[in-house]
Amino acid sequence: MNFANLQALMQKKQYAKLIDNLAKSHYADIGEFINQLDTKESILVFRLLPKKVAAEVFAYLDPESQAQISMQINEKELHDILNELYFDDKIDFLEEMPANVVKRILRNSPESERKLINQFLNYPEDSAGSLMTIEFVDLKKEMTVEEALARIREIALDRETIYTCYVTDAFRHLEGIVSLRDLVIARPEQKLEEIMQKRMVAATTLDDKEYVADLIKKYDLLAIPVTDIERRLVGIITVDDIVDVIEDENTKDIHKMASVGEIDINLLCASPLFLIKKRLPWLLVLIFVNIFSGLGLAYFENTIQAVISLVFFLPLLINSAGNAGSQSSALMVRALALGDVNKNDWFKLLKKEVVVALLLGLAMSLAVSVIGVFNSTFDVAIVVALSMLSIVLIGSTIGMSLPFLLSKLNLDPATASGPLVTSIADIAGVIVYFSIATWYFKL
Amino acid sequence: MNFANLQALMQKKQYAKLIDNLAKSHYADIGEFINQLDTKESILVFRLLPKKVAAEVFAYLDPESQAQISMQINEKELHDILNELYFDDKIDFLEEMPANVVKRILRNSPESERKLINQFLNYPEDSAGSLMTIEFVDLKKEMTVEEALARIREIALDRETIYTCYVTDAFRHLEGIVSLRDLVIARPEQKLEEIMQKRMVAATTLDDKEYVADLIKKYDLLAIPVTDIERRLVGIITVDDIVDVIEDENTKDIHKMASVGEIDINLLCASPLFLIKKRLPWLLVLIFVNIFSGLGLAYFENTIQAVISLVFFLPLLINSAGNAGSQSSALMVRALALGDVNKNDWFKLLKKEVVVALLLGLAMSLAVSVIGVFNSTFDVAIVVALSMLSIVLIGSTIGMSLPFLLSKLNLDPATASGPLVTSIADIAGVIVYFSIATWYFKL
The missing domain is CATH 1.10.357.20 (SLC41 divalent cation transporters, integral membrane domain)
Structure with a gap:
């Protein structure tokens, strides 16, 4: 993707051509392009994107652009975008937004989700709870491989990852882990109970995210389950979010080693x-x-x-x-x-x-x-x-x-x-x- | 896993009990335990491990322990262990070994593999080529989803990841990417051609590994394909290896910022x-x-x-x-x-x-x-x-x-x-x- 080219189209107000070019790019690239536009331009471009693309791009925008855009679009548009976000991205977004935006969003959410959002916003800032997503695949040990695959097929679209699935009992206690690889290799009639791994690495909601990163690094995991104090499975953290944690921790250390306090925003935006x-x-x-x-x-x-x-x-x-x-x-x-x-x-x-x-x-x-x-x-x-x-x-x-x-x-x-x-x-x-x-x- | 406990069993020479306890642990933990033993002990414990476990643990040992163990075991044992390693782990291992060990291993490898190993050992140290693995799933665009799944099922055990699969033409040129998620969601009779993503992010063998890490971070990938100068797909790099690259790069930067040259070995082992x-x-x-x-x-x-x-x-x-x-x-x-x-x-x-x-x-x-x-x-x-x-x-x-x-x-x-x-x-x-x-x- 050619930034200078897009910039030129922008200046020549050839918006149709600009959007055509953008729509062919990866969401991360579109986000990067919008991030470096000024407020007015960024809102303009964002609104011109096809709806489905816009929703996907939103997760890649930096908090400043997200805030500006959410204050300019109407309730319905905002609602549609947030509905497309994974739950952890939604929480990240809400954590960064000014109070009036958060209020507006909560007002328009159903009661059950409002409760959940409030619970997540209350997890300590650097905890596993604040980082996890609730969109995981949960299965039962009595299921056959075939049934499990059918269930995965049904819910796959809404789940952040389907490659690691979690077997829970009636009380939502974590009983085992089944990877999609195991499911694909196993015979269709096998019970999950036979193939699930019972020795598992798990984090709790209050664990520090740095500790979670260490676990993922050490055991080469794609995702780690997170349990609450009653040992119920409440979420998972995926490796892509951990990559960001690792970079953040390194930034913190590098700053600290130069006697600078914790800075978690872009230097260009810092006052x-x-x-x-x-x-x-x-x-x-x-x-x-x-x-x-x-x-x-x-x-x-x-x-x-x-x-x-x-x-x-x-x-x-x-x-x-x-x-x-x-x-x-x-x-x-x-x-x-x-x-x-x-x-x-x-x-x-x-x-x-x-x-x-x-x-x-x-x-x-x-x-x-x-x-x-x-x-x-x-x-x-x-x-x-x-x-x-x-x-x-x-x-x-x-x-x-x-x-x-x-x-x-x-x-x-x-x-x-x-x-x-x-x-x-x-x-x-x-x-x-x-x-x-x-x-x-x-x- | 309780280190002190294991240590105590070790000292009391209760090896059977020690191995019993170890065998229940994650391979990474067993590796960590062996890493901190002295040479004699580490070889002893390693040999006592069940063969299959030993092979898996080997990849988690640090280069010093790997070297010591490979010099003490016989050709057959070494051959069996190396056969169990993924190709990228094997190359990592060979890169760290003294010349006589490498020679011994190459002598016992079939001609085709010897050629491949030599090629990999020749990639520049920090290049994508030196980091990639050859164990990926390659599919053809004419395949139906059902055929693709059947092929994956057949080869899944030997592949480092099956979650991202690569569609290549007769000349091994990369034509598209299909995630296992897409395959699971799709109808069995659909052709890969219809569901594969044609816009792809790829690296080349000579790209710097830091650049590859940036791509994986930016696009939240689980794996990235690596092509040679003739644009043929020759390998992939998975996110778990990239996590290590990110930490290495940060270490290098932190050292440099304190005016220290590049140190890529454990401080305890540095002369x-x-x-x-x-x-x-x-x-x-x-x-x-x-x-x-x-x-x-x-x-x-x-x-x-x-x-x-x-x-x-x-x-x-x-x-x-x-x-x-x-x-x-x-x-x-x-x-x-x-x-x-x-x-x-x-x-x-x-x-x-x-x-x-x-x-x-x-x-x-x-x-x-x-x-x-x-x-x-x-x-x-x-x-x-x-x-x-x-x-x-x-x-x-x-x-x-x-x-x-x-x-x-x-x-x-x-x-x-x-x-x-x-x-x-x-x-x-x-x-x-x-x-x-x-x-x-x-x-």
Whole structure:
């Protein structure tokens, strides 16, 4: 699909041709095209789409476009679109909409659905409950394969997935799982009871979505059943939604590792005030931490005054400590997040880190001593080289240990962000550097 | 599954009971248990597993355990296990194995498979070709739905997925896609030609796997077909493998953003020398960049000597610039990676960044001037506050622009790592701070 081409048709107001071209595209592409139009254009194009296509495209629009469109179309149109959405997409949509839109939609829903929607909107934000869909295939163990296939055929169109089906008892308790593959392979007269898998992986409505993602990843599932506290099957979560969860979690971690709060909207739509709210708290905390480097420097005022050229190497040294520390902390944070290492591996990794840091420090102090000799006196070069070795060792050890410490305290290891590690390493760096200098120059 | 329990049985050498317990678990869990045993134990447990279970578990072992086990078992056993693996898992396994193991396996494979394996091992490391599997369901458009279902039933066991089937012509060109859902819903006498989807998303063998992941994410696919340069269908990639690709790409980005080279093995297994090779190059580059802060400081030697207390605020100021810059760069790198923004959005985002940075700088210079007044003279406090405002603005602008610049140059935006941005912001910080001081104190 050629965006520039469509854009041109749009500008030339050749709408019939535009819609012709769009209608041939994948719904995701049409959504992408509409997302980047301005409000007026997006509503115009959306209304021109064939009704069935419009309903499908709606799920691919971003919340801003969805909101704008739902406020411009009439009740009947909105009702038709929402009826075509899978239940989890509908909930996602409602979660993002302003209160007046939600009210309007609930007013026009039948009582039973209104109750269900309210229940879903009440699940905690990051829970499996808020993510699941109710459109799954449920079967009974007394059914034959043939009966099961007939039932699937009948309801397939309305179900988010038919590839994993769920066997429940009269109380809606989950008894087993049958994949469509198993059904296709089995003999028509076999009972589901014989072919269903009884050992199942399931989540509960209150499980964190990150935990659900881990289960799906680990067991290579296409969908996972979700049960309520009474162990009744209430929904399923499919792998395509989990792919989004995984990306969201990674975004959260990457932001956290740069000391930014949780940002779950498109950067282009974020208001300056919103961004400030996400960035300022950590910047202020870090200022507070950095005061201690200042106090350290004040303590060594005499040394600095005596050998002023020591100051020239200060940014180099404290940055090197911070850089080595950031590297170590990023490695640990990621390995902990992936489950490659767990919080009890700290000591094993610490031993390795010390070896690595000593060798890194050695190489870096060699590099820096060459610079030192050329730029300053031989004595300063020695002090700088000695400091580099110690500082890289200390910075790396702090950077690698902090995530484990946070993890032990049941805090998010990603809080051991580059900026935090850098600031802590700086304090250590200032103290070590000027202590070595004071000792070497006998001040 | 209770690890401690299994561990205890292992120690008491109650192997029968151990295997009984294991055999009830999911293959992924058995794999996880074996992965954390030492070599001798892992081989012992693996050999005790029922043959069919062992073969399934093998795909869940990490490369180290796979290598150890394949070197200890005999040709026949290895052959049986490999026969049970899907072709993509077999290739993954061979890619990780030492040359002598690969040779041994190839020697025992039939000519046709040997050729195929060699072809797959030759696909570039991060290509779709290296990731795909050949076990897909291919159908012909002349088939009726009933015939198609019969064929699927016949071959389902050996196919990695049967939920998306591929319609090819006599030259193996991809003509359409039929989902098992479509087949189940359709009338038995319908021809595939009538129900297959002709508009398809496909990848080619040489596409980067990250691009393939983007396609699967965007179109919510369960599998994507892969064609060769002559547009023949040669394989498919399923969503479970793409989930791993997504996590790998995120790991790579997170490492890069902390100035660490690509590390694709478990941290616990990485040798110190390997880690040094991944960390030292960037640390040395950063030392080189940091020299310029030193030169900047040397240039302002007189100012420093005149007002020595300026030095106390140096780490605080340059870190604040670095922290604000790291935040901006992380936000941009991530948004670019997700496609939330593209390289042409730079100016739009720059305008917003300036507003944000000015307000952040204002708040931070307020905070720091309070500290300044308490810790130093009023004059120094003014210089520090003024510098903070300018430095945060400059740091943020650099941090947010660098990823776009790299992207324009077709380099990876993630190279605009926290440490690099910090080091560049430092240089600017030193110059701005002491320029303001020199001007203010009329030195």
